[in-house]
Amino acid sequence: xxxxxxxxxxxxxxxxxxxVAEAQLPIPAKIDGFVYKRAPVWGHSVVVEAFxxxxxxxxxxxxxxxxxxxxxxxxxxSVVVHPFPLPYHSNxxxxxxxxxxxxxxxxxxxxxxxxxFFKHQEEYYNTPTYNMSRASIIxxxxxxxxxxxxxxxxxxxxxxxxxxxxxxxxxxxxxxGCSRGVTGTPYFFVNGxxxxxxxxxxxxxxxxGIIDPLLGKQ
Numbered sequence: 397x398x399x400x401x402x403x404x405x406x407x408x409x410x411x412x413x414x415x416v417a418e419a420q421l422p423i424p425a426k427i428d429g430f431v432y433k434r435a436p437v438w439g440h441s442v443v444v445e446a447f448x449x450x451x452x453x454x455x456x457x458x459x460x461x462x463x464x465x466x467x468x469x470x471x472x473x474s475v476v477v478h479p480f481p482l483p484y485h486s487n488x489x490x491x492x493x494x495x496x497x498x499x500x501x502x503x504x505x506x507x508x509x510x511x512x513f514f515k516h517q518e519e520y521y522n523t524p525t526y527n528m529s530r531a532s533i534i535x536x537x538x539x540x541x542x543x544x545x546x547x548x549x550x551x552x553x554x555x556x557x558x559x560x561x562x563x564x565x566x567x568x569x570x571x572x573g574c575s576r577g578v579t580g581t582p583y584f585f586v587n588g589x590x591x592x593x594x595x596x597x598x599x600x601x602x603x604x605g606i607i608d609p610l611l612g613k614q
Contacts, residue, residue: 422564422567422568422571424565424568424572428478428568428569428572429445429476429477429478429569429572430476430477430478430479430495430499430506430507430510431474431475431476432466432474432475432476432477432507434503436474440472441469441471441472441473441474442469442472442473442474442586442587442607442610442611443474443475443476443586443587443588444462444473444474444475444476444584444585444586445475445476445477445478445584445585445586445588446458446462446475446476446477446478446582446583446584447477447478447479447480447573447576447578447581447582447583447584448477448478448479448480448510448581448582449479449480449481449482449485449488449492449581450479450481450488450491450492450495450510450513450514450517451481451482451485451487451488451491451513451517451520451521452482452485452488452581452582453517454581454582454595454596454597455514455581455582456514456517457597458582458597458598459510459511459514461597461598461599461600461602461603462475462598462603464600464603465600465603465604465607468604469607469611472611473607477507477510478569478572478573479491479492479495479496479566479569479570480492480569480570480573480578480581480583481566481569481570482580482581485521485522486522486525487520487522487525487533487537489566489570490530490533490534490537490557491513491520491537492566492569492570493556493557493562493563493565493566494509494513494537494538494540494541494553494556494557495509495510495513496556496562496565496566496569497541497553497556497557497559497562498541498544498545498553500556500561500562501545501549501552501553501556502545502546502549505541505544505545505546508544509540509541509544509545512540512541512543512544513540516540519536520533520537534554534557535554538550538553538554538557541553576590577590579595580594580595581595582594582595582596582597582598583595584598586606586607586610587610591606
């Protein structure tokens with residue numbers, strides 16, 4: 397009897413898995429992510445992909461040492477940041493959408509806006525915004541985004557939140573992370589391979605310990 401139950405359960409799981417496997421994730425027009433300083437990604441450089449939640453303290457703490465590594469290695473290191481809004485950070489999806497809006501309006505403003513989110517992160521945590529409406533939060537974030545994009549960009553930023561394309565882009569960023577097995581932030585891939593210590597901030601010494609041997613092999 398037990399073997400029959402197990403067999404039935406396995407058949408159910410197989411059919412369910414087969415059904416899920418057939419569902420095609422949305423394919424973006426270009427690969428997801430924001431390339432730091434628009435450096436060439438595929439070439440002779442080591443490529444770091446960082447999945448960041450703008451509302452995640454560990455993502456915030458991970459960015460300065462990674463930027464320091466970028467400065468040290470120059471063209472030998474390329475970094476692609478993928479926005480990955482964690483569902484338990486209430487305003488993370490709005491922030492990620494703002495990054496896509498900024499990137500669409502002015503590509504040079506994307507990382508300055510990310511750094512503004514990191515700087516003012518605590519203002520957008522769940523508790524401080526508990527009694528705020530979604531519209532109020534979007535307005536507040538739009539005003540923050542103007543500081544990175546340009547002083548005359550407020551109406552364009554606000555319009556961006558009514559643009560279905562920016563909504564789709566933010567959704568695809570999240571689904572892209574899920575398709576890569578990302579379960580938290582920060583999450584790092586180096587030359588396509590996941591780092592075993594993802595999920596916590598990595599210091600500059602840690603990055604050198606990873607990157608130096610790879611450059612030596614080139």
